[in-house]
Amino acid sequence: MNFLSPFFLFGLLAVAIPVIIHLINLRRPQKVSFSTLSFFNELRKTTIRRIRIKQYLLMALRVLALLFLAIALARPFVPPTLLGPTSSVEPKVVAIMIDNSASMNRIGSSGPLIEQAKKVATRIIQNANSDDKFYIVTTNGDATTQERLLGSNNAAEKITDIKVRNTGHYTKERFLKAYQQLQGAPQQQAIMYVISDGQKSQLNDLKDLDIESTENARKQVTVQPINLDQGKQQNLAVSSISLKNQMISRDTPITLAVDVENVGDAAVANQFVSLEVEGDFLGQYEVTLKPGEVKEFLFQTVPEKTGSLTGRIIIEGDEVDYDNRRYFAVRIPKERSVLIIKDKNKAAAYTSQIRSVLEAAQESRAQISFNEQQPSDVNPSEWSSYDAIILDGVEEVPDYWFQGMQRYVQEGNGMLFFPSEKGALENYNRFLSIFNAGKFTNIIGEYGSFEQVIKMGEIEKGHPVLENIFATKEEEDINIKLPSLYYYYRYRNPANTASIDILEAKNNDPLLTEQPFGEGVFLVSALGTDAGWSNLSVNPFFAPFYYRTVLYASSSEKAGLQRHELGKKFQWKQLLPTADVRLVLNKSEYKPEVEQSASGLHILYSAEEWEPGILTVEAGEDIFKIAVNQSILESRFGSLENTAWQEMFAANALSVNKGIEAGQWSAEELDEKLSASMFGKEIWNWFIWLALLFLITETVVSRIYKAESVS
16 A cells, blocks of 8 residues: 555654543542542442543544544555555556547537547656556557557657547457557556547447456556546437348339437437439438437439449538448349259159249340259359259259258358159258258148149238239239149248248148348248149249249349448458459558458458448459448447446456546646556545544443443
8 A cells, every 4th residue: 555645644643642641641640638538449449440441442542543534644545556566656557548439529528539538648648657658559540559668758749649530449459459568568567548438339349358367467457447528419320221122123213211310419400311322412301300219211213224333321410420421332233143953854744934934034134144954963163153043843952962052041142942743851851951941741732633722822012022013002902813722832930030921822821931041041932833733823923923032032142232330350252253352442442361262252351441431342344332331339429337347347357447537627636536546546535434433433432431430
């Protein structure tokens, strides 16, 4: 234990006062004989001893009270390390982590938050000893490596150069790096300051730190949170952009659903949200939202060409500017490629109609190309070049396909399974199980009998496959002549999954079911595609429905919204003609790592310096565009409570001081707080409470302990 104001230890001399008073009271009075008081000679010796005990006890309590009051005035503190030297004059190593995320550009009551942070960091350096060393780190932007510890002058200069970066944050990684620097430093006393606006969504990452136990650490590290005065501000943000259309193609309207959220503390009115596509404004809404309220706005645009459609959503009239632009990029595919696997050699009385549907669609400029192969000709290494695979009446799926097809769907592709009338039920169910896609239980009816066992159920709107097939009003039911079923596999959905029945029989048996799997989709049909199963193939509903089913299966993540969230490593996989890939974002060029795999090129880049915009991926003549945006969490300013810091580091070899609210103190008071945090935790209040306890005890003893009474 050390003292911030050791001069007041001279107050310990005051403990002599009760002792002197006690000694004075012990002076024996001169004996005078007085005959009428002779009966006092009969006082019991035990009563006199009790009086003396009381006097000694009261003196001890008064001495202890004065002792602890004097110590409290000297401001005792516990040093920031329990290992090695504990003197305040011993050299220390100090890490200062400054939050330079986009939210630090906000204006608090004492000016921009980033400027407040830099002033506090400068004061920390000024309050340190001349031989203390510093490690300066920021949460956002490039991961600059500080090769050596800095002296006070160089550290102050580095702090001056810190700027806000609207990039992803790497709070956990930078904190861990700073901790490792402190552990590796020769100084035995170590402290880390975290200066930020206390944004919960950012600092919560620190709870996932994996720091070695105290026994293995070279030294104890104390963490000192410093929260800045952020004030309250209005803030609107685009929390998400999604597509209402599952199937995207040229010359077909697409609808963007834009969620706008009031993430501030005050109501918002007379602000605007607009759509900009390829530099042209296409729509605008007025926004009025209460705090915490979210509202969806729908924008529509028609892509006139294939490739990438890019734009941004713009919020106007908002005080906090950095999150008022949100970019989007929609991939409009040139042509979807489909592989049909069908055994042409089997003796079949009826012909599958899937090929006829796709051939007819090609004549009307449909954007689907297909290739048909027999199972014996299939090369699994070529699957990744297709957007969807159709298993059309394969009697038995080879076991050696299972793993490859599972990975194919998991990576974002589609698969459509039509059974054979001679299918191996046990093989089918093993195949379905790898996609968690339920099972076939038995077979209903007789193939090719043309005897109806049941009709198809009523068709209900809602699934993307059924969009735009029927010319009906929004609330109008679909009215068609329902096909008759002669033969079908009874299918049972898996339990506790997100499967969706697209078509059903009258008895609610599923006929076509969607099972999401990984990033892709697996569609399983209980019917085959020829006339032996039903009369669906001669129904006008058949051709458009099965065309859109194939289109849906092939509408994977390779089309639709292309996006990357800042704060994460950029990873993108694509079949490209060359490994010579370059990335361009906001007029800056980057060279990524490129790894070759069976499913295409895997492109990797750290992306730590990236800011929001439209990323262009160039590979030879192929160009892809991807929207790069901040996480919506960066727009939410809720701050971390002091108790949360303690809980966050409870499992690690770190002690955490009570947070300093920098905006609540004058410059002089802040200096005192910073000095105390650097030298340790002040415990003067403990001694005040102890002194009060002894004074109260002294009062109680003097009133209750009646030593003078004679028993």
